[in-house]
Amino acid sequence: MDETSQPPSPDVAVKAVGLRKSFGWLEALRGVSFELKKGEFLAVFGPNGAGKTTLLKILSTLTRPTAGSAWVAGYDATKGDAELRKEIGVISHASSIYGDLTAFENMVFYARMYGVRDPETRAVEVVDEVGLKARLHDRAATFSRGMLQRLTIARAVIHNPSVLFLDEPYTGLDQHAAKSLTEQLAFLHTEKRALILTTHDIDRGLDTCDKAAIQVAGKFVRMDSIDEIDRKNFENLYLKTVRENS
Amino acid sequence: MDQYFKTVYAIVWKDFVTELKTRELFSSMFIFATLVILIFIFSINLSVVDAREVGPGILWAAFIFSGTLGLNRSFMLEKENDCLQGLMLTPADRTAIFFGKMLSNFVFLTIMEIFILPLFMVFFNIDLLPHLGPLLLVVFLGTVGFCVLGTLLSSLSAHLKNREVMLPLLLYPLLVPVVIGSVRMTGQILAGKELGDMSQWIGLILCFDIIFTGAAIMTIDHILEE
Numbered sequence: 001m002d003e004t005s006q007p008p009s010p011d012v013a014v015k016a017v018g019l020r021k022s023f024g025w026l027e028a029l030r031g032v033s034f035e036l037k038k039g040e041f042l043a044v045f046g047p048n049g050a051g052k053t054t055l056l057k058i059l060s061t062l063t064r065p066t067a068g069s070a071w072v073a074g075y076d077a078t079k080g081d082a083e084l085r086k087e088i089g090v091i092s093h094a095s096s097i098y099g100d101l102t103a104f105e106n107m108v109f110y111a112r113m114y115g116v117r118d119p120e121t122r123a124v125e126v127v128d129e130v131g132l133k134a135r136l137h138d139r140a141a142t143f144s145r146g147m148l149q150r151l152t153i154a155r156a157v158i159h160n161p162s163v164l165f166l167d168e169p170y171t172g173l174d175q176h177a178a179k180s181l182t183e184q185l186a187f188l189h190t191e192k193r194a195l196i197l198t199t200h201d202i203d204r205g206l207d208t209c210d211k212a213a214i215q216v217a218g219k220f221v222r223m224d225s226i227d228e229i230d231r232k233n234f235e236n237l238y239l240k241t242v243r244e245n246s
Numbered sequence: 247m248d249q250y251f252k253t254v255y256a257i258v259w260k261d262f263v264t265e266l267k268t269r270e271l272f273s274s275m276f277i278f279a280t281l282v283i284l285i286f287i288f289s290i291n292l293s294v295v296d297a298r299e300v301g302p303g304i305l306w307a308a309f310i311f312s313g314t315l316g317l318n319r320s321f322m323l324e325k326e327n328d329c330l331q332g333l334m335l336t337p338a339d340r341t342a343i344f345f346g347k348m349l350s351n352f353v354f355l356t357i358m359e360i361f362i363l364p365l366f367m368v369f370f371n372i373d374l375l376p377h378l379g380p381l382l383l384v385v386f387l388g389t390v391g392f393c394v395l396g397t398l399l400s401s402l403s404a405h406l407k408n409r410e411v412m413l414p415l416l417l418y419p420l421l422v423p424v425v426i427g428s429v430r431m432t433g434q435i436l437a438g439k440e441l442g443d444m445s446q447w448i449g450l451i452l453c454f455d456i457i458f459t460g461a462a463i464m465t466i467d468h469i470l471e472e
Binding site for chain 2: 088090113
């Protein structure tokens with residue numbers, strides 16, 4: 001059994017080995033490898049077209065890699081296992097919220113889709129957790145971008161996943177909403193839950209993460225622990241790394 | 247298995263709640279079907295042409311064209327805010343998602359048909375009541391065939407840019423056996439024939455329903471994946 005086909009140890013939440021993805025002639029991922037333990041928070045920075053979204057789509061079973069292997073919460077992500085999807089939550093700039101339904105109805109629907117016990121109670125609970133209880137019975141189409149993003153968080157955690165993927169969640173948020181999102185992320189970052197965040201917002205990313213990676217042209221060029229990072233010079237380091245590897 | 251039916255129920259429930267709030271689907275389908283019948287009524291001289299001869303074709307044209315509106319809307323709902331991605335991220339069986347959408351389409355179309363049949367009766371001056379049982383069976387079989395194939399193809403065309411154009415282009419040629427069978431059977435029922443005389447047509451539509459349900463079960467996983 002080679003390294004790529006071996007499941008990771010139980011304390012590992014996400015493991016990728018040599019992940020590659022091609023769309024025809026375009027190589028979106030060119031061999032991404034990393035490991036993330038339970039309770040860790042990884043922020044992935046990279047320019048547009050670096051393959052960050054493709055990486056998260058593979059890890060969340062939305063697309064399959066051309067080569068390589070990936071394990072999430074102990075399940076093989078390349079097989080698109082339904083059991084794996086019970087363990088993950090995904091937040092992206094697209095909310096996946098039905099505008100004609102209320103916040104409550106949206107949450108009840110997703111709770112049923114995930115097989116959550118007592119969907120109605122859980123729906124109220126999770127909407128309360130993201131601070132939208134006052135708008136529980138309002139149509140989602142009437143929500144501001146920030147409120148919609150909070151409802152998206154509620155949708156993503158309704159089944160209490162052990163791994164959370166966040167794809168550019170700060171897109172389109174004003175300062176207040178972005179600050180509120182950072183607070184929510186800190187709340188979601190528990191000992192048992194691993195998080196992967198892709199973002200262009202270096203300051204906010206570094207505020208919340210334990211590890212930071214720079215992805216350029218489909219590869220992780222570097223990955224450091226937050227303790228090893230010089231925050232003052234990280235932006236310069238990021239720009240230099242992107243320039244040298246583009 | 248229990249979770250499978252809960253998933254189907256969840257999708258039907260969601261589509262119903264949405265429809266109850268917006269009333270977009272039913273109203274557009276009903277108005278369109280009524281217009282199709284009215285256009286034909288004004289273009290045909292019913293004192294010359296036998297209504298029982300032309301009526302079934304017009305009735306099914308109204309059902310199919312207005313049903314296509316509903317199918318287009320069905321997966322459009324899932325594309326708004328990328329809700330389809332939200333569905334794909336759940337552990338729900340993809341065939342359960344398909345059957346949920348199919349069942350919603352079937353119920354919406356059936357409700358519309360129930361409202362259209364009395365209008366058809368009035369406009370064409372045909373008494374449907376003595377033939378109601380067999381007629382409802384034919385409408386049921388034809389509608390199931392339309393919804394199975396239509397839901398499968400609307401999930402396929404949901405990923406396409408010009409989906410409103412592509413859906414009828416893909417759907418209508420494949421739907422020919424159901425349409426011919428349904429029109430012929432409706433005509434024969436109105437002519438007073440027994441269902442037993444139409445076993446070949448019933449067999450044809452049943453085979454169609456079974457084949458495309460099987461095709462949907464086998465392919466929906468790949469179709470829903472981007």
